[in-house]
Amino acid sequence: MTLVAGVDIGSTTAKCALIEDGKVVGRSLNPVGVELVKDAERALALALSDSGRERRDVRAVTGTGYGRFKVTFGQFTVTEIGCHAKGAHFLFPATRVVLDIGGQDTKAIKVDANGVVIDFAMNDKCAAGTGRFLDVCAGALGYDVSEIGPLSLGARRPVKVTNTCTVFAESEVSSYVARGKDPKDILAGLYGSIVSRSLSLLQRVGVEPEVTFTGGVSRNEGMVRTLRARLGLPVNVSPLSQFVGAIGAALYGLERLEAVPA
């Protein structure tokens, strides 16, 4: 009966997951602003009210994500790579490769049978192939990134997005719009471009089933379908795929508590 919390402060959203007895009992998701400490506090408070529990019931809070050091009220911090590995293993125990596409970076993580990281490859230098790329290009199409998921379904002739750079791809999308291309085909082209970037990271760590897709971009149905098709493998996507980092962090805190009996 140990309640633990994981708080994942990403570049775009703050996630919190509460775990008790091997189950996710509460969660929250909200956009981050510039005051990350407050965003982290709010993430925990919202997850507590989601689960109907009190702050004093929480035995450990673990921070992860690029803003993990802003989880100033937590006991532990862990990198998001370890957390995504652990969280993916918790949801899909046969996971061997995790693809995490977040707001500002993309990671391919190879894990062992216990969910421990063996190897990883990441792009955090450039917005190409990240959620940000999708965000900017959706904007050029006149959509919010949250609504484009199903819109590429039924695309017949995906366009080829030739530019890697997000800024240039945005112009390319605008020129396709100006030429009257079907938004479905443009979106399918964008998903193809992101998946190509992801595949090169995945190949660096070595693709092995099962593959689990995590992070905000995994909520996008078109992306999931494109990844499955290009990989030629089934891809696990949990309804909690955006919380995988937070879940991993909570589990990490639990392990630490068990290792050091109070």
Add this chain to the structure above:
Amino acid sequence: MITCGLDLGAGSTKGVLLEDGRRIVATALAPTRGHAVDAGRTVLELLAEEANLFPGDIEYLCTTGGARYAFPDRHLQVSDITASARGAVFLRPGVRHVVDIGSQSSRAMSVSETGRVLRFKMNEKCAAGAGRFVDRCAKYLQVPLDEMAPKALASTKPKIISSVCAVLAETEIINNVAEDVPLPDILMGVFLSLAQRAYVLMRNVGIQPDVALVGGLVRSEAMVRALERTVGAPIVADPQAPHAAAIGAAVLGHSRLQKLSQRPTPLAAAEV
């Protein structure tokens, strides 16, 4: 003898008229806005008007820039690297290294005393280090483009941008605004960041004085200062340097025309 150089760039289209290969008699500029041919025609009209000529008085037209093949009424086209090197040396004969920051690409070249390109490096894959980055910063910082430089020059502690990517740099700049970093320091950070990207290309080619900056950003004093600070050497910033590639195209057009008049052959559009 009037030759015209037309630089059909991604951001703007520049043109010059050159008399006898020596004297610039007109310069003009129009935003490209995705329609290179229209912008080129507009620039030709502006040039003719400024020089008080009919467009038909232009004896030879040489295009350069990304859309150089798209313009139909040309006699010749030359690459933008060849053209801006030649233009920079035409403007300032002592120049041996040219850095050209365009809207979508940037390049560094070492050049001979006749303005021939000896070595060059180019970045056209990514917006980091291209002029577009400054436009975007101006937009989201809500500072008009022409006010950026004077404001940046007031900076005392420039805020260096750590992201290389133009998109991720935006997030970083927005965070700086939220953390109350003074606007001049943020703006100077933008120019220093561009200068650093240019410096990577420049070092690759090898830097030799005199170093000239050409392309639209040369109008921005903050850009010139940022580059001087990064390179650690004075930078030649000619007032006509935004037109360097168009000037180079006109010069190359003139020498081609002279060769043709010595040895009569049919006018062939060929890459120099």
